[in-house]
Amino acid sequence: MKGKKLAASLVVTLAFSTVAPVFADSTISIGNISVTPISAPANAVVIQDASKSEISKEKAMEIAKEALKKHFDLELDDKKYQSNIEYRKDWNDPERNVWAMYWNYNDPMEYSHAGVTIDGKSGKILEMNKDGGKYGEQTPKKTLITREEAQEKAEAFIEKILPGLVKQTKLMPLYEDYGPIPYGNPNPIFYHFNYQRVVDEAKYDANYINVGIDGATGEIRNFNYRWEDELKLPSKSGIMTVEEASKILRDKTKMELIYLPIRDEFNYQPIPKSLKLAYRPSYDFANMLDAKTGKMIGWNGKDQDQQLQAAGLTEKQIAEIKKSAKPIVKKAEVITQERAKELAIEILKNEIEGDVKINNVNYVEGDGYWETAGRKAWNIDFTVEKKADPKVDAKLSIMPINNGRVMIDAQTEELIAFSNWQNDMVYGQPFDPVLTWEEAYNKAIDMVKKYQPDKIDQIKTEQVFVKNYEMIDGREIPPMEYYFNFTRTVNGIIYEDNQINVSFNSKTGKLQNFNSRWNEDLKFPARENAISLETAKDKFFDINEVELGYYRYNTINDYQNPKYDTRLIYRLLSLKPQYNLIDAISGKFIDYNGRTMPEVSQGDFNEKIKGHWVEKQAKILAQQGIIDKDTFNPDQEISRIEAVKMLVSARGMDYYYPLKEAAAEVKYSDVSEDDSDLRFIYMAMRHGIIENKEGKFNGSEVINREELVVMLVKMLRYDALAKASDIFNVSFADKDSIKPEVLGYAAIAQGLKLVDGSGSFRSADKATMAETADMIYKALSYVNR
Template sequence: MLRMGYGLIMIVTLLLFNTINIFAIGELPNYKNNHEMTDQYLMEPGQNYIEPGLTPEMSREEAMDIVEKTLSKYVGIDLKNRDFQVGTEYRRDWQRPENYVWVVHLYYHDPAEYVTASITLDASKGAILELNYDAGQYTNVGRAPLSLTKSEARTRAEDYIRSLAPGKLEQSTKVESEAYSHYGSSTVYSFQYTGEFNNIPYDSNYIHITIDGTDGSLKSYNHRWDEETALPSMEGIIHKTEAESILEGDSEVELFYLPLRSDFHYEMVPENFRIAYRLKNHGMTGMIDAHSGKMLDWSGNEVDQKATKIDLSREQKEKIYGQASRPETRSQPLNQKDAETLAKEKLKNMIGDSITILTSQYTEGEGYWESSGRKTWTVEFSVEKEDEISNGRLMIDADTAEIIAYNQWDYHPITSLENDSETLSWEEGYEKAIELIETHHPYLIKEIRTEQSMTDGGLWGDRPEWISPEYNYHFPRIIGKAVYDENSIMVSIDRHTGEVKNYTVRWTPSLTLPTQEDLLKPDQALDLLKNQFTLELAYIRVNENVNTENPKERIRLVYRWRPSERSSLASYLDAKDGSFIDYSGRKIAVNDKESFEAAISGHWVERTAQLLAQQGILDIDGFEPDQSIARIDAIKMMVRLLENSGFQRYQVAGAEDVHFEDVMEQDEDFRFIQWAIRYGIIDNKPEIFHREADVSREEMTQMIVNLLGYKELSAATHIFTLDYNDADNISEEYWGAIAISKGLGLISAETFEFRPKEATTMAEMAEMLYQASSYLK
């Protein structure tokens, strides 16, 4: 058995748990009545700031005293040992505008290392509201390996919370916890605790904390809490089934084509697609007042205005289409002179005579986002107006002489709803947009979604919401019953002058798409996507005053959707087989956590398996520690380890073309084989890959040595010695890799037999990969 240093890992973990002793800061002084300010704490240019007109409740000196003690206790920083750059500001708390805070920023760096930290203090009570800390060495590459399990990190996090916010854990519920990469060099655990009243969450009472997954240190802390809150009564609220009915009425799905692109090259015109379902209108984000049943917006205020919708009738579309003809392809692309002449003609029709052509440029392929691989002429121009000169560009298809893109750039100060002097209504802007399509691309009118909707914005800050000087219309391509987002017509009309500011037609004439046959029905897809959510009651804090500096707070009791499993929430659904897929079109595994935990419980690899699973390196579905691992599963683990570590070694080029005879680009695991070739883990050979074949222990060792970048060194087999009892059974080609692995401690030194020809078990693969992760720096 390949038990590689498991006892050593446990010893290191025990040492880590004793490196930080957490004690309560103790009773902090109340500075509420201290409003005196001496000259030495006044603002220094470029460093210290006090909000104009305010006299701080706590002096800068007193704030810095708390900051110094806090940094020393929680992150081990002694401000006297280094020449820190320090900046301070006294201002309103952005999250609680009725309160004031001191914010202290610290920064230190030299050629070898850096330290950054910031602390936010309640200026009345001196309590720590926020703490952020990061430190590292510039010479490090990649991320430090995870050493703490999620439960160990949670214990550490709760110890910190008990010290920083006594009594708050007992009033909270754990909402979310996950492992993810942070600051590029650390793997951290994030824990979110939300306050509860009557077993109902209250979002405004929360603690968010992140813990370094390697050494258990505190990385960030954010805490806000209303100690006394007048809550709405539970009496008279609508029943949950009624609330669900109201919210479900706002939920529907749409069919769309999702491009599948290569990891190595962004294809402007993709070749492969999935047909999928997604939730419309941003998914299950609705919220209603639990008493009135009225819909609420993101801020918790009632939605008073309904969306204004406009569309063409079928007869209008038929009339436009009936007068259309598709452009013919020229025998030769436009030359520069003809392109500029054509551009002047089109611009004259759109703008007038005051046009000056500045430059013209010919491109082919994927030079511009709009062209989608076409041959184009891009003509830049200026427009002389009464009081200014504006610039623009016109992109023309060199084969068909069509307009692909038109842009005109003017400077207009952003206005607000209360002083907007629009001369064109939104509906009139829509008519102008349709006229453009009718003039330049009438043959596409039946291939786009012509319906448009507009919802008037609410209020923001102490004045009406800033609004764009333009009306924007987006007409996506419709193919059969499915949307294809990457093809569309976009139009922007100046609401003050009526001028066309943007007209872009991104269109790929020929696409190879999956058929729309044998698909899940929309109601089936809706149920599958909707079942990821749970309806819950919650208290939310709402500011009913548009002036955020003088808030008028109230608490609402609401019904809302909550993801049942936040970390595994899927936005898309394969319309053919009903499997969940991510934004790139890759299938999302449906993880059986209970079976995984039962399989590893009490096993020597339990802790390592947990650490790798939490990072997504180990696939928990079907993980049986003592069963042999298939070649493709071993490859997936190694590629995920490198991706998770932030390690990017392009050791071998040319993986775009995979030579293995049984590996197709459409295969789900194709990208893993591509990256394994690119990372140099395996060789790209014109032979059978044998996905499901067992991997011998000697072959597995060679792949991990390749992963670490020692492939060339391992080939020098004559410089290595091995003293295993069964060394004669080791193939000569793997001799160097096995010796390197033993020297690095990837294989336990107490192992007297290597058993080179035996199949590698899942547990052995996991343990050796975990040991290898410490060398990815």
């Protein structure tokens, strides 16, 4: 069944591909471009067993076409569109059969795609989507509607297609409420709205309505919903109170200390430039509370104590292993290739059965491999040829060959990586494992003891196993691999960037992977000044509320033939889903790069700009991360650095262009390599928004309208044109006061309607945040042209 699903998905993916246009065989010229078309394939129909459907294929097609015409203003021409039709189980609810229909049209000038999914029993429309456009046509680069306007459109559409249902739902938090887009996104916003059903004041998220709206056009682009007409939900009788549930959930929520690696966000550094102490919430499998029994349950609806196995070493066992470890001696020179090969062969004799052939030996260092960060190593690729078993190999349709690698530290001779990629297992086929999880854990500890015993007291030996076997075609499939992640700990604090991973093939019992990533000479911050665990937990629960919900789950883990049940549960609803890390020193929420998260809420920001003439523009730019909700005050004068940051965010940040090498080229005397805004200053120079010149940048200095307009026109890359000032005329009332070298910039700003040409240019007036936001919003129509 999974294979059929995958095949169906591939058919859909190919049908929706816009990489190569599909049209009749001929060569067509578009301007200077010659295009050789690809012949269109025949329309595809995939039918599993349509005899179970009360809606015929023809009726389903009729319903779908009428819906696309009525709701999406899309009329399908069968001669023009290719179609793919499937009758299959619903991927959201396998107990339901659906007709899934897709249409695709491509020619050298335009493309159009659409899809509709219909309930095979009732004929109800469950999903609709469309996309289309013209090749070579300038796409809109500006969001025209705010989130509030998009939400009104979404709810009006739901009311039209599903009368009365939106009143039975709750809108989930939206992306722009989660946190800032760090460096802006000049592209139009695509709004997603997720409404989840509420029954008797409890959320039932198995029933939902989703709507997607194009922020540039205001069009509904996709819709899907799942809704049960006859609900069979458990009674709320006998459930605990919210206060009781809150206490248990608080007690069960762990706040663990971690060392967070801080790196340059744009240029990956194998070894982080610094580390930061942070708190984060943690759970062992279960993160929901049964509202009646008070027991913690996991995503599969089962009690925590029924699902978990745990193992770990005692302090005495750790000490004994550490005592037997030989000192690690780091050589000044790297070992030879022959020595590395010799060490690898010895390891392969211990871990591999069969005839081993060394294929390649190469020297590596740096971040070429995950394990080699800050290290020098020899990487040895090998092949294992095993004796063929005609019966087994014919059944599996595979060749009895394994490939793998061994990686040896070139200065310490430690094993830092071993992989044995075995191909003698097929997903979904039952087998009898030769190892239990406990036995595999003991073997994993033996591997650490054998290859890196000196680190045994620096790793978290406690491991947890979730006993959750998948069912396929009514048969229980054991885990194909037992995996153990021994995370590095320093001063009892987790540092996940360093770890030793060990896994075993559960069918053969053989070592499958051993990987060690470990960096010496890191400076770990002391924990003495950290806020307490309880203080961190208070902060976490300040942005989470306990909600009552109905939780539907599959009781048998058979995803092809599920059997559902529903429990009343209490769980945490995050009011700020991206606020998961707390700086253990400052107590403020931070992101995964260690930056402090904004403290101004969407509501606070909306109140600050309410009724202002720039309200709509500011809302849209804030949603795109182009203006900072924390610092934006519409009538406040704007500094040079704030203007530069907004312009760079509107132009688009290059995440991959190297900064460190170029930072030395910055000539401003008051800008250092440690400047927090260096990335913006450098990108502004790269985009031509500012010049890289001797003297001071004076980032905190307020700028005037003249400088703002010049930077804005440069951001649009019209600088060369603006310098031809003698070809321009302007109609500003104070045009005689405009400097000759600025006249071209002023004219372009007027011509593009970035500023109002019917009034005064006001060159020397200080620019405000509102004026800057308004000009940038208007300029987005021309970005990337």
